[in-house]
Amino acid sequence: MTAPTETTLSRRPSRVRGPDARDVRPRRSASPFRPGAGRQAHGGPVAYLLLGLMAVISLFPLYWTVVAASTSSQAVNRAAPPLLPGGRLISNLGAAWRDADLGKAVLNSFVVSGSVAASTVLFATLAGYAFAKLRFRLRTALLLVVIATAAVPPQLSVIPLFQIMTSLGWYGRLPAVIAPTLVSAVGVFFMRQYLAEALPDELIESARLDGAGSHRIFWHVVLPAARPGMLVLFLITFVQSWNDFFWPFVVLTSENPTVQVAMVKLAQGYVPDQSVIMAGALLGTLPLLLLFLVFGRRIVGNLTLGALKG
Numbered sequence: 001m002t003a004p005t006e007t008t009l010s011r012r013p014s015r016v017r018g019p020d021a022r023d024v025r026p027r028r029s030a031s032p033f034r035p036g037a038g039r040q041a042h043g044g045p046v047a048y049l050l051l052g053l054m055a056v057i058s059l060f061p062l063y064w065t066v067v068a069a070s071t072s073s074q075a076v077n078r079a080a081p082p083l084l085p086g087g088r089l090i091s092n093l094g095a096a097w098r099d100a101d102l103g104k105a106v107l108n109s110f111v112v113s114g115s116v117a118a119s120t121v122l123f124a125t126l127a128g129y130a131f132a133k134l135r136f137r138l139r140t141a142l143l144l145v146v147i148a149t150a151a152v153p154p155q156l157s158v159i160p161l162f163q164i165m166t167s168l169g170w171y172g173r174l175p176a177v178i179a180p181t182l183v184s185a186v187g188v189f190f191m192r193q194y195l196a197e198a199l200p201d202e203l204i205e206s207a208r209l210d211g212a213g214s215h216r217i218f219w220h221v222v223l224p225a226a227r228p229g230m231l232v233l234f235l236i237t238f239v240q241s242w243n244d245f246f247w248p249f250v251v252l253t254s255e256n257p258t259v260q261v262a263m264v265k266l267a268q269g270y271v272p273d274q275s276v277i278m279a280g281a282l283l284g285t286l287p288l289l290l291l292f293l294v295f296g297r298r299i300v301g302n303l304t305l306g307a308l309k310g
Contacts, residue, residue: 062285069093069279076274088275095273096266096280105262106287112174112248112258113241116181120237121230123183128191129222133204143192150185158250165251176251177258181241187233194229195222235295239288259284 068076070089075082096102130136131143161180162171170176199222207217223230245260252261263284266277 065278065282065285068275069282071275073274073276076278089279092275092279093283095276096283099276100262100265100280101257102259102262102280102283105257105259106284108174108257109242109259109284110287112177113238115178116241117234117238119178119182120184120187121234124187124191124233125195125223125226125230126218127183127188128193128195129199129218129226131188131192132196133199133201143189146185146188148185150189154246158247161247162250171251172253172256174252174256177244177248180247181244184237187237190233191226191229195226198229199225231295235291238291242288 066089067082067085069092071082071086072088075086127146131139157180165171165176165179168176170179203221203225204217207221212220243260244258248258248261249264252258254261254265257264263277263280266272266280
């Protein structure tokens with residue numbers, strides 16, 4: 001075994017450190033762009049006060065709906081309306097359920113909103129994947145055309161749509177509400193932006209190298225990556241379709257209404273009962289509240305995930 005030379009000894013770091021020895025190794029300096037990296041941020045009392053105030057302002061309309069639905073119409077119309085719930089909530093809910101035929105209206109709203117949301121998610125995911133990851137001619141121009149359709153007011157298409165639905169024999173039937181809203185430009189743009197960040201190109205290329213076709217790539221690669229965005233889009237579209245009033249009011253009749261169209265029955269008459277109207281509004285809002293109570297945390301988590309990926 002050869003003895004270590006002087007050059008080798010000089011390259012070895014010395015482990016013996018005297019009392020005046022200094023550590024000359026460079027230390028990592030804190031990044032000026034991340035002053036609080038690694039530490040959990042906490043809001044001050046002003047932030048909590050503002051959040052509490054915004055929560056009260058947001059929940060007050062719902063609270064007032066409960067108060068008005070549990071009192072009489074005379075109490076609601078007084079100069080100083082009550083601020084606490086009364087004891088007529090059950091009777092007013094029953095009257096609204098009977099007068100507006102809300103049982104059939106709620107079922108129709110579930111059919112319409114579920115069908116519109118499911119078709120919008122499917123078609124928007126297909127189109128969003130094509131615009132985000134596929135390469136074809138006029139891709140940018142077609143995307144701009146799709147986005148431009150969102151700027152067209154829906155009132156401009158009411159007359160031709162009504163004529164089409166009448167010629168198809170769909171007037172007064174649910175397909176007249178479902179067919180024109182099977183896909184939306186906002187949904188296509190939303191899924192395009194989501195898949196552009198959430199779906200790596202390498203994953204698609206590896207699937208192609210393994211022999212997967214276009215359909216298999218979409219069902220086994222694209223859909224699993226797009227599930228968080230699809231859930232958010234489904235819930236947003238469901239709520240929007242549930243609250244839609246203009247087009248269902250035009251094309252549906254009072255014998256086969258959705259929830260929003262059925263509310264018109266409660267406002268008919270010489271002196272409408274305001275408490276019964278508010279009770280009907282509360283019944284029409286409860287399904288959406290239950291939906292957000294079940295999926296609200298998942299919606300926020302998916303939106304936060306999309307913001308971190310973006």
